[in-house]
Amino acid sequence: MSAENTLPDSITELLRSTGAALRVFDMGRRISKLSLDQFRRIEDSQLPYPSPFQHLAWMALLIWNPKRQQENAVWFLRLPLDEQGLVAPAARDDLLKRLLQNVINSQNGQLDEDALKDNPYSFTPDQSRMAAFHALAAREMKAPASPHYERAHAWFNGQLPLDAWQSLAYQGLADVIARLDQDDNERALCQRLADMPAAVLETLCPLLEHTRPSGALQQALHAQLNHALATDNSNRVAALCRALSNMSDESAKQAWVLSVLASVHATQPEVITVIATRCETALMAPEVLSVFLEQLAQGEAGQTGFSRILAELMFMPVHRALILQAFRNPDRSDALSQAIGEMFGQTFDTPPAH
Structure with missing residues (x-):
């Protein structure tokens, strides 16, 4: 050989x-x-x-x-x-x-630290992803949390004043979220949510999307979502959608996604994008998908946003089949029919095979 x-x-x-x-x-x-x-x-x-x-x-x-x-x-x-x-x-x-x-x-037949230097297949995660990864990887390897964990833990537990949040390191927040089942962190988070500064809440939500929230945390986050839906703050709505997106109760997820889609926030690009990219399993319910498509067609992102979001969703085979089926709904609105036609460059009757 x-x-x-x-x-x-x-x-x-x-x-x-x-x-x-x-x-x-x-x-x-x-x-x-x-x-x-x-x-x-x-x-x-x-x-x-x-x-x-x-x-x-x-x-x-x-x-x-x-x-x-x-x-x-x-x-x-x-x-x-x-x-x-x-x-x-x-x-x-x-x-x-x-x-x-x-x-x-390499000198020793091993993989160098810079094995991916200038490699077209490598990428660098953004700050949130990098912090969440390091927190989850440390836990997976049974390694201690970062040195920033202790101060973040103290803040969540009320051992530091509320306005001390600006002194917390991002990695410390990620470590707390990665260890919600340790050190009474989940209870502390649930209690802190009600008076949490907006900047901290919107920072935590992207970290929470990597966890499976318990029933108690789901309830606390859902209460925050309901409150946000009654405001004009679409960024907060989108953030809370991310925080709740990885819950395992699909029927409950579908219910709150429908409530978001029924709100004035549904046509905002940041909200509809989060539903498409983080809550995609909820869209496997035809009744949710139907409302989603109608709101997407009327979205502030226009035809470009409609086409890009659907191209992403339709890359997944199950979602593609469900979307094409929804396109055939004779009760679809004129706005949706027009958006579909523009996306495929034709008047939509029967969807193209490819």
Whole structure:
């Protein structure tokens, strides 16, 4: 067998060949764990990416040496997907070739810290995503929270004055949210919500979208959402939608999504976008999808927003089928019919097959 044939044929095999251990996280719509079996099948284009975002697979690979667990590295990767949601093999092969070259060029046959430097498949998460990832990864690795955790914990528990929030580090907030089931954090958060400064609440909500809120936290957040719906603050409505988006009770999620869609905030770009990208499972209910499409057609983002949001949703096969079915509804409004026609560049009677 030639040397070429013995080279690793996947990222998983490459990491194993260097003695590295691996954990994988989805970094797309929200941060969640992917099993190593899922990752290998995704890598081999055998399994559609479960949560595509912007037609890409967004992943974080947490890599460490089991003999020196304090020495770890994180790769943030984004790979293009085909129409079936499978990783494009050419992109996967190109990435693997670049990584193999990095190992060959390294001094010790290991993956350098800058293995992804100038790599077209790498990305840097924004501040919120990075903080949430570090908080969740530390917990996953059974490592302590950051040094900022203690002060944030004290603030949530009322051991610091309310106006001390400006001295809290973002990473500390992320650590508290990642450990809601520890140190009485969830109870403290629920109690603090009622008098929480707007800036803190709108900072916490994107962190909360990566967690499964308990019943008590859902109730507290839902109360805040109802209050926000009665105001003219669409940014707060959108933020609270994000905070509630990962709840497991789909019927309850559908109910509050409908209440948001029935409000004056529904046509605001920031609100309708959050419902499309974070509450997409609620849109699998035809009655919710119907209202969503009508509001989207009348949205402040206009035809461009309508087309972009639907193109994103229709990349997911189940949503595509449901949307095309909803397009055929003879009771759809003239505004929706016109938006559909403009999106497809034709008068819409029967949706195009592709």
